[in-house]
Structures are given as structure tokens and as C-alpha cells.
Amino acid sequence: MDGGSGPATGPLTGPSSGSMPGARRPAYRRIVEALRGQLLSGDLPEGAVLLEGPLAALFGSSRQPVRQALAELEAEGLVRRFEGRGVLAGRAGGPCRIELTGEQVGAHALEPKADDDLYYRVERELLERALFGRFRVSELALARHHAIGRPSARELLLRARAAGLAEKRDAHWWTVPLDERRLADLYDLRFLLEPAALRLAAPALPAPVLGAARDRLSRAERRFPRLSTRELDTLEEDVHVTLLRFCPNGEFVEALARARASFVCGKHLQHMLCGPDTVDPFLSEHAAILEALGRGEGDVAAEALAGHLRASRDKGCERLGRHRAGARPPPLPYIAEERSGADASP
The missing domain is CATH 1.10.10 (Arc Repressor Mutant, subunit A)
Structure with a gap:
């Protein structure tokens, strides 16, 4: 994929596993293989709407490799066209509009740690400037x-x-630009939608998905606050993305994609403003949500999520204002x- 000069460190470059050591597979080929594996295993739900833009973001790619990959999968009969935008996963079902995760499409296995580390560094650099304007x-x-x-x-x-x-x-x-007003607006959007989406998703949550989220949280609680940006990302996605994608109303999930900047701001401000020994209650708030879901109490989980969002909004705006007041x-x-x-x- 990386045809420019300089070291090739993009998310979809790297040695292939074929017979030519050091050779690179084209980006679209790696995307094809990842999606094909998820489609054949059933991890990618039949009827899920696959759009070029969201897939490109998940794979850390431009749209062209995604477009090529979807065309090849269509030729294989693994995805199909329909009257709306994008293609549908599988041969039946749908259209089902859900916010897909990197794990669902197989992108998580294609992102080496070094590439994520570079992205998080650039992400923080952009955020630090966005706090002061455009x-x-x-x-x-x-x-x-x-x-x-x-x-x-x-x-x-x-x-x-x-x-x-x-x-x-x-x-x-x-x-x-991201100031206290915009951050508060993003949290308000999440407050309106996330608890309602969780109520709808709760009856459909697979036990393995919920169990994996609880296991990751338990490991994080033992190590907190010494967690990497990548780990904070995963914890946020477990509660605010992965679980909510089981909401049968895909419009909720699509609308929530607009609020991603609040995730980014929170995790970086945690590192920028809080010392290594700071105790933050968000893990216990996540635990209350997951425990309620484990008991089958969707309404209780939704109320716990609403309380968590209120606390995060106030805390995030206070931290953001404090940071903007500094150098x-x-x-x-x-x-x-x-x-x-x-x-x-x-």
C-alpha cells in the first residue's frame, strides 16, 4: 500500500506470511483475507452493512484498497449488493446497520503495536492543538x-x-476544535443515546462477549492506573462500542459515531493531567455496568451507564478547561x- 518514500510503517504494510520472506502483500489483499475469514467464521453477522469509509478507518487504510477488497469478495459470493450504500455481509439477511468493530472485521490482527503507538502519538499531538482551535x-x-x-x-x-x-x-x-462546550455537547449526545441503546442491546448480548469484557476489566483493575493508551481505548470500546453494537436499532449506533472525539479526549487527558498514581473511579463505574448486564438487569445497567456518562462529562470538561488554561x-x-x-x- 505504501508506495511513497521513507520507511513503510503504515498499518497495512509488513512482511507477508507466504514463501517470499520480507515481501509485502498489497493492502487490499490483507483486507480481503481478514474479511473473508470473519465472513466464513460467522464472526461478521450476515446482513451487516459494509461501508467503505468505516472499513477504511478500522483497517487504517484509504478507501481504494477497501473498494478492491469488497469487489473481490463480491465476486466470491461472500458479500452482495443491495439498494442502499455499501454491500451486505453474507448471502442472506439484512440490511443490518451496526457499528462494526476492528475485532469483528479482523482488523485488530493486522495492526502491529508499533503502528498503533505512532498513531496514538499523532492523535495526542493533534488533540493538544485542537484544544486551542482549528x-x-x-x-x-x-x-x-x-x-x-x-x-x-x-x-x-x-x-x-x-x-x-x-x-x-x-x-x-x-x-x-475541541473546547468545553463541544465536549459537553458530545457527552449530551451520548447521554441521550447510549443508555437507550444498551437497554435494547442487553437481551441480545452473547455471554462470551460480555465475559471477555469483564475479564479485560478485571485485569485492568489490578494494574490501574498504569495502563497504556491502547488499554484505555479497549476498555472504552468494550462498554461504549462493542456492547452497543448489539442494539437492534442501527440508527442509534450510527449517530453515536459522531461522539468519538469525547473518547479520545478523555483517555489523553487522563495521561496528560493525572499522575501515575491517580485513582479514577471510571473502572468501578464500568464494573457496575458489566455486573448488572451479567445479572440480566438491562435497565439497571442502563441507569449505571447514564450515571457514568454524567460523571465523565463533568470530569472531562473540568480537566479540559484546566489543560486549556495552561501553557x-x-x-x-x-x-x-x-x-x-x-x-x-x-
């Missing part, structure tokens, strides 16, 4: 700054766009120091 981001300068190929830099920005931190306007990349981050060669004109203020 700034122009240079894709080429990003590639040079981190010594990667330009296609890999583009993939990083595509992932940041999926997280609500970056956007493309008039052929240029920009940070998306601005040092300049970076790939982010313009001057904010955009009319909408420069966050």
Missing part, C-alpha cells in the same frame, strides 16, 4: 516529521478523522501555528 495540518510535513511515507501519513490522518480530531476542507487537513504545546513542523480565520476559536 489549525492546518500538512500531510507531507507529517510524513517527514515522523520519517514515514506519505501514504502512511495519510492513513494516520484518516484514522484521526474517524476519531473526530481531523477533517479535510478544500483539499487541506485541519484539526477540529500551549510547543510548535510542530506539520501543524501551522496560525489558526484558520473566521472559525479559529474553538
